[in-house]
Amino acid sequence: MHVLRRFYLRVMGVALSLLLVAPDVRALDSQQADALIQNAVNDVYTSINSGKSDQELYVDFENIFSRYADVEAIARSALGPAVRSATPEQVDLFIVTYRGYLARKYGRQFRDLIGADIIVEGARERKSYYEVLSKIKFSDGSVWDILWHVSDKSGTNLFFNIIITGINMLSSERIEVGARLERNGGNIDALIEELAKS
Amino acid sequence: MTIKTHLVIALFSLTALSACSEGTVLVPGEIADPDESKNRQAHEFNKFIYESFARRQQEKQETSPNKKNISNIVGNIVSNIEAPRGAVNNLLQGRPQEAAQTALSFAINTTIGLGGIFDVASKAQINRRSTDFGETLYVWGVGEGRYVELPVIGGVTERDALGKVIDLGLDPRVYLGLPLGFSIARLGLKITNSTMKVGKNSNTVAAIFDSADSYSQARLYAVQSRRHELGQTQTYNFIDPYKEE
Numbered sequence: 001m002h003v004l005r006r007f008y009l010r011v012m013g014v015a016l017s018l019l020l021v022a023p024d025v026r027a028l029d030s031q032q033a034d035a036l037i038q039n040a041v042n043d044v045y046t047s048i049n050s051g052k053s054d055q056e057l058y059v060d061f062e063n064i065f066s067r068y069a070d071v072e073a074i075a076r077s078a079l080g081p082a083v084r085s086a087t088p089e090q091v092d093l094f095i096v097t098y099r100g101y102l103a104r105k106y107g108r109q110f111r112d113l114i115g116a117d118i119i120v121e122g123a124r125e126r127k128s129y130y131e132v133l134s135k136i137k138f139s140d141g142s143v144w145d146i147l148w149h150v151s152d153k154s155g156t157n158l159f160f161n162i163i164i165t166g167i168n169m170l171s172s173e174r175i176e177v178g179a180r181l182e183r184n185g186g187n188i189d190a191l192i193e194e195l196a197k198s
Numbered sequence: 199m200t201i202k203t204h205l206v207i208a209l210f211s212l213t214a215l216s217a218c219s220e221g222t223v224l225v226p227g228e229i230a231d232p233d234e235s236k237n238r239q240a241h242e243f244n245k246f247i248y249e250s251f252a253r254r255q256q257e258k259q260e261t262s263p264n265k266k267n268i269s270n271i272v273g274n275i276v277s278n279i280e281a282p283r284g285a286v287n288n289l290l291q292g293r294p295q296e297a298a299q300t301a302l303s304f305a306i307n308t309t310i311g312l313g314g315i316f317d318v319a320s321k322a323q324i325n326r327r328s329t330d331f332g333e334t335l336y337v338w339g340v341g342e343g344r345y346v347e348l349p350v351i352g353g354v355t356e357r358d359a360l361g362k363v364i365d366l367g368l369d370p371r372v373y374l375g376l377p378l379g380f381s382i383a384r385l386g387l388k389i390t391n392s393t394m395k396v397g398k399n400s401n402t403v404a405a406i407f408d409s410a411d412s413y414s415q416a417r418l419y420a421v422q423s424r425r426h427e428l429g430q431t432q433t434y435n436f437i438d439p440y441k442e443e
Contacts, residue, residue, distance in 0.1 A: 110401075171418055
């Protein structure tokens with residue numbers, strides 16, 4: 001009886017401590033993923049419909065990427081195996097330059113969404129990440145899906161990929177950066193210089 | 199070409215398609231492109247058309263509301279003309295309700311909508327489901343086949359290329375003797391046939407042609423957006439940037 005009670009108390013104790021610790025262990029849940037993308041989408045919407053000049057729009061998009069996206073992971077993935085042969089200084093410079101390039105490119109592309117309604121439909125848990133679905137509703141009744149992949153592996157909740165009507169940003173970026181690197185004869189410094197100008 | 203010729207070509211290609219699809223084993227999400235060098239030649243031609251005609255056309259369309267209205271009207275006419283194709287293919291895919299709605303929409307828009315200029319049916323909540331024989335083949339379980347970039351038409355999978363041939367038999371333009379005129383009008387709006395949304399995604403299309411390897415980007419765009427249309431992207435579109443290279 002005595003032994004049983006001690007065992008019972010110990011189990012309760014462990015359960016209680018698990019309960020207290022649990023919210024800290026699970027840093028990211030579907031609500032947080034949903035909220036992150038809701039905020040990102042609001043910022044994108046405000047920015048593209050503000051009537052700002054292209055230059056101002058690119059500054060906005062760079063801030064949006066810094067705040068909501070894991071630019072480092074995206075940049076490393078885009079550079080691919082070339083990351084291994086680059087010096088840490090080159091990698092750092094590449095990431096910063098790439099962020100500006102990404103902001104200009106997607107700032108330009110997201111102008112296609114001007115005037116459309118953007119609705120965040122909710123997050124779904126996947127194996128190692130969360131997938132947030134948003135829908136772009138155009139005035140003519142057509143609808144685009146945008147999927148955002150969100151993870152906390154960087155230590156913060158950030159998105160690391162966008163899939164616009166099925167087209168995968170990381171796939172597209174790997175092709176683009178790979179082609180640019182090849183065009184520059186595999187020279188990472190030349191690649192960085194080119195990205196800074198485009 | 200008569201319908202009979204179309205059918206003969208189509209059946210022949212279907213046999214060829216199923217034969218070659220069996221031989222290729224692909225990682226999910228990859229694109230089979232054994233004809234890359236030939237495709238790249240077609241791409242150069244399409245890029246030339248885009249740069250010398252379509253890009254400027256799109257930019258003008260963006261800035262002028264008048265042009266936008268015209269493009270809406272042409273868009274309405276084209277979607278109406280494609281409704282018979284949609285109705286038949288919905289039926290072949292086992293979607294009788296969508297087939298009926300699409301047929302009804304065609305009847306209403308052709309008559310009350312003055313030949314499809316006005317989309318009266320949509321306003322009356324009669325929504326057509328646009329589809330094609332490429333999707334029908336997908337529903338029937340035919341594999342995607344290899345990637346083909348066709349001059350003017352753009353990038354498609356082999357399955358969709360075959361679908362397009364069959365769909366010509368369901369296209370009123372062929373019977374009206376208007377295939378060329380309409381195709382040219384459509385080209386101005388569509389550029390590549392990979393999407394129905396050009397005009398709306400002109401900046402995205404511009405980004406493809408501006409990229410370092412526009413052929414590969416166009417291929418990714420055409421195939422991934424088509425897979426998305428067919429509802430088959432979810433399963434493999436995850437790339438993990440956190441795993442060690």
